[in-house]
Amino acid sequence: MAGGPRGRGTRRIRPQRQLAKRILVVTEGTETEPQYVERLGGFLRSKGATAIVKKVGVGTDPLKVVRKCVEIRDRAQGDAAFDICVCLVDVDQHATLPAACKLAKQESILLLISNLKFEVWLRWHAEDKRSALTTTQLDHRVEQLNLASGKTLLPRFPIDRVYAACDTARKADPGMAACRMGPGPSSAMPLLVDLLKPS
Structure with missing residues (x-):
């Protein structure tokens, strides 16, 4: 009979998952922001990364956001531990932003800043325009473009245009980096996209 007994000495090694x-x-x-990140994760569907979004009710203070991130990270144990920690904050008129950047660097947290605010990033899913707008003008433009109503993303938000938004963001801020405030307008959100997209 050709060949030896099946399976003897030829144990198949399964690749490690x-x-x-x-x-x-x-x-x-x-x-x-939480709505957006959840939709982004659903769109990218990466098997290599999972985003766990935590909304923190600490007001609009970047330093408090970073401190809360440290607290959540340090509480997570075992299989619930986090490999990478990211904070999303706006510039607005935050006096604590430099201190937030300093703490984030000390704690190896990626602090991703949108200047003037997150709606800049939303806008770039619909148009490649980098004109500086006031906060009120930006809110109005996001509504005009049918991206959001108030603070709620609309069901037809063009999440599939995320890579076009990344291109615009990188043109607006070629020196993009975590823990750094870019020019107005700018957003470091492409760094989160890079972490979540399938490799």
């Missing part, structure tokens, strides 16, 4: 990276995303905003 890579566990998905757990990415903690702590947001300053309690509505728009």
